[in-house]
Amino acid sequence: MTLPTRATQYGVTRDELATLLKGEPRYRVDQLWEGLYTQLAEPNDISNLPKALRARLADDLPTALTPAGESASSNGDTVKFLWTLEGGSKVETVLMLYPDRATVCVSSQAGCAMGCGFCATGQAGFTRHLTVGEIVEQVVRAAQRAQQSDRRISNIVFMGMGEPMANLDAVWQSVERFHGDLGLSARHITISTVGVIPGIRDLQHRPLPVNLAVSLHAANDGLRNELVPINKRYPIEDLLDACSDYLTVKHRRVSFEWAMIDGVNDRDSDARELAALTRRLSPHGHVNLIPLNPTPGYPTMGTPIGRVRDFRDLLENLGANATVRQNRGTEIDAACGQLAAGRPVTVRA
Numbered sequence: 001m002t003l004p005t006r007a008t009q010y011g012v013t014r015d016e017l018a019t020l021l022k023g024e025p026r027y028r029v030d031q032l033w034e035g036l037y038t039q040l041a042e043p044n045d046i047s048n049l050p051k052a053l054r055a056r057l058a059d060d061l062p063t064a065l066t067p068a069g070e071s072a073s074s075n076g077d078t079v080k081f082l083w084t085l086e087g088g089s090k091v092e093t094v095l096m097l098y099p100d101r102a103t104v105c106v107s108s109q110a111g112c113a114m115g116c117g118f119c120a121t122g123q124a125g126f127t128r129h130l131t132v133g134e135i136v137e138q139v140v141r142a143a144q145r146a147q148q149s150d151r152r153i154s155n156i157v158f159m160g161m162g163e164p165m166a167n168l169d170a171v172w173q174s175v176e177r178f179h180g181d182l183g184l185s186a187r188h189i190t191i192s193t194v195g196v197i198p199g200i201r202d203l204q205h206r207p208l209p210v211n212l213a214v215s216l217h218a219a220n221d222g223l224r225n226e227l228v229p230i231n232k233r234y235p236i237e238d239l240l241d242a243c244s245d246y247l248t249v250k251h252r253r254v255s256f257e258w259a260m261i262d263g264v265n266d267r268d269s270d271a272r273e274l275a276a277l278t279r280r281l282s283p284h285g286h287v288n289l290i291p292l293n294p295t296p297g298y299p300t301m302g303t304p305i306g307r308v309r310d311f312r313d314l315l316e317n318l319g320a321n322a323t324v325r326q327n328r329g330t331e332i333d334a335a336c337g338q339l340a341a342g343r344p345v346t347v348r349a
């Protein structure tokens with residue numbers, strides 16, 4: 001499937017807007033940009049623009065995401081949005097409100113080609129890359145929702161559908177927009193990768209020091225080849241070298257994601273191998289432990305929470321830093337790995 005090429009509200013650059021607004025006074029570009037990114041307003045609601053221009057912009061700058069459904073946890077602090085994209089594929093975005101921060105989890109691709117068997121997105125296969133407009137608009141829509149509760153987005157994580165490193169140009173342009181136009185600090189933006197080494201190396205040379213999360217899930221190549229097939233191309237030793245270089249150049253903490261799968265990667269021997277790996281990074285890599293969410297294509301259970309905590313204690317005793325992550329959103333299928341568009345969600349009237 002080819003990428004859409006038409007201009008969209010959050011896909012256009014400032015220069016493209018200037019072309020679109022040719023014949024208008026120069027300051028109109030700034031007014032429109034500030035309306036879109038500071039007020040998070042629809043062109044039609046940017047009140048300092050003349051009415052006729054607003055109407056034209058509503059036509060010339062369509063939205064990239066069409067709402068296809070939405071669900072919220074019972075206390076309303078986790079909201080999952082389902083969108084239809086041009087061409088008909090669907091992606092999801094999750095907004096998580098915490099007392100001290102508001103995080104948006106964005107998708108970078110419709111589906112994913114990496115084929116991790118335990119991941120619902122991987123089970124669905126790859127459809128297409130997302131455009132800059134589609135990525136940025138996910139955050140804006142979530143920010144508009146947060147605004148309704150007087151909250152501002154503080155963190156963005158590329159942990160939705162897709163492999164960000166496989167679509168790095170669009171991901172990076174979106175990061176620049178989040179940083180430069182939505183005002184987020186790079187240290188509050190995290191790119192998660194399954195371990196695509198050329199992407200990590202590329203990121204290392206880009207100017208903003210974003211956080212890097214690596215989905216490790218196994219600390220020896222035998223098991224990782226099974227869980228994360230791309231490991232056959234980018235094995236653990238080389239991956240660790242790339243993480244180590246990223247850390248040296250960027251001075252950002254590298255974190256390792258570890259979805260705990262009952263009886264598969266939660267043994268004492270796994271903890272020992274993992275601790276040995278993280279000790280090779282200086283300062284040490286940080287491990288995030290998340291019990292696996294069982295998915296239709298991989299019904300194995302997640303590790304029981306008591307064992308997850310024991311595993312964390314073991315890692316800590318072995319000198320590794322580890323945190324048990326809350327499984328936000330399981331109730332509404334919005335947790336990591338459960339993002340597979342197409343299941344029914346509650347549609348708001």
Ligand code: SAH
Nearest residue numbers: 119162163192193194215257292293336337
């Ligand atoms: N493709 C990237 C980013 C998206 S996935 C990556 O893999 O890192 C975000 C996180 O959810 C990854 O750490 C992924 O391994 C994890 N994940 C996928 N399926 C999961 C599942 N069923 N249970 C728990 N975590 C899962």
Ligand code: SF4
Nearest residue numbers: 112114116119122194
């Ligand atoms: Fe793709 Fe990440 Fe899922 Fe693997 S875990 S299939 S890389 S989205």
